[in-house]
Amino acid sequence: MRTTTSALRSKDLLGIEALTPEEITLILDTAEGFKEVSERPVKKVPALRGQLVINLFMEASTRTRVSFEIAEKRLSADTLNFAASGSSVEKGETLIDTVDNLMAMHPDMIVIRHKHPGSPKMLADRLPASVINAGDGAHEHPTQALLDAFTIRERLGRLQGVNVSIIGDIAHSRVVRSNIHLLRKMKANVTLAGPPTLMPAEVERLGVRVVHSLDEALEGADVVMMLRVQLERQGKLSFPSLREYYNTFGLTPERLRRAKEGVVVMHPGPMNRGVEIASDVADGPYSVILEQVTNGVAVRMAVLYLLSGGHLAE
């Protein structure tokens, strides 16, 4: 056992920023056990039997929503999916009223995805239920960073000292913030690359290196994490065209040769093929993009289990 901790301190998972390295290790170790469950013929354990989990998705999501739901079902929880469209949110109900009404039905956990930073904290501060942040604006997406770390650890056997380069729209990415917190806490080296227009203010203070050249970022990288170009932001002065973006920061097989032998290529999805990443890379031998998705279920099972009061079996 690598851990020195056997439970999480908080009732909620709002972000990576507040976690300790021991807690991160605990979640990753617990997820290892749950990954095995997903490979059995009967993919179910009774850990969350009788518990109600509400998946409150106020913003579009495929991967994260489906992954949470599968994780909940494999833990035998009762699940309820709530999407903003088709609900009273469209009639102008506030988030707090929506959640107060859902709470009146006594859920044990709420998984929330929302476009506004801080909304999971707003719920966590006023609700007895455990709140799991499934992405809040450009703030945090903790389970994504955990599944990324799980995948890196599985591939490279460690996190400490690993050189991770994250490339693309840093400014608007919640994935990158959670990943920076996690990787720095676990003593990995983080390089960010992208045009200065997509680099948020004073990001170096988070303990990362910032470069504006893809080649420079790839040099010596063990892991390359590509971020989605938010196509809806095109024309908002951040970069001139998708064509120019691809030519400057798009990951192609030729450029990837600068990275270390056996480099691990990741992408949180959804991908824009031919914009930030060439299909030859996304579907190529170094890509672990679909493994990330598989690992997402195990990591989310671990988070749900630990927040419900579960402990890592000795």
Add this chain to the structure above:
Amino acid sequence: MNLLITGGRVIDPSQDLDSKLDVLIEDGSVVETGRNLKADAPVFDATGLVVAPGFIDLHTHLREPGQEHKETIATGTRAAVAGGYTAVCAMANTVPPNDERAVTEMVLAEAARNGACRVYPIGAVSKGLKGEALAELADLHAAGCVGASDDGRPVYNAQLMRRALEYTSMLGIPVIAHEEDANLNEGGVMHEGFYSTLLGMGGIPAASEETLVARDVILARITGGHVHIAHLSTAGGIEAIRRARRDGVKVTCEVTPHHLALTDEAVQSFSTNLKMNPPLRAEEHRRAILEAIADGTIDGIATDHAPHHFDEKNVEFDLAPFGVIGLETAFAVAYENLVRAKVIKLPRLIDLLSCGPARVFNLPGGTLRAGAIGDVTILDVESRGDVTASFVSKAANSPFIGQTLTGRVVATVVGGELRHDTRESASEPALRKRKPRK
């Protein structure tokens, strides 16, 4: 109204006064400050207290007409006297805005009928606050407006700003500038810096303010007009003002209590009571403000009292309206962060709250000289207490709830009449005849 205030430490920076004296007010005006005064007037024993010329707020949103669910002239002026203010300048961004005489007259009539302190309306710079055509500034001035401002938004059109400065120079009133180039903000909700990066929130860069301050001091120079920079929050803005002053440009400025006390670091709580515009800045900007207060660059502290209804603020940070209340906490916040923090001494703070504001907008008061209006604020600078969510204002959107602060307003005298009195001996509320409309 007559009142004899005895035995207090009278601090009047307008005449470099700081000693234990009595103040006699008769028929609403100061008659004399001196030792052992005798008069046939009610006596206020101010022993152990500080007696200052009444505070004047250069920047208050009273919300009436049009947004009475947030605040009214009655409740806002009660909050003002509770905070030691004997006069407030009422911003023009009401609904409808104060861009014509009829609105100014309505505000003044309601203030006379139900107000607890003096109200000086600010007229709009442009019709409908649209930034297109000048409002009838001479008529607004004649009706009682003491300045012109589209506050809440900047005057984007440089030519309109130039014309406004030229035109108001004829009237002898300032243009009060809300400096913000929102093109630089991209939906920003907090200061752009390390904490906006950490929290993933849209940023409002310091440059958003600094670029327009730089433009407007240039326009003030070429027009000879008086520009007053509202709620100054950036080091670059301060530097531009210092430079312009050295060149003899007529530029004055105010800072808010929250910008001198708080920084963007606090926004990590996601409390919507920390959301205002301009936003709480980074520590280096706060330090620059403190330095500018100490060296005299800042003319006054103004609250930018911006009441909002509980429901409006009880939403996600991104969705909450900008603005915080400030009238009732201004003195204690400033005393704690400036005097107790040894940035300035108490007389300079009184200057920033009273004399400076009177000077820059050319208002009555700000002094206890014989013949001045009988507006006095009486303070206890020993008293220490917690800020609770209970306010006289209709609103409670204060960023200071929960803080322990030193400095308390004991009583507020407007024209010789006690409009706020917290003494135990005050048997009845000072405003018993003036019930606010809630």
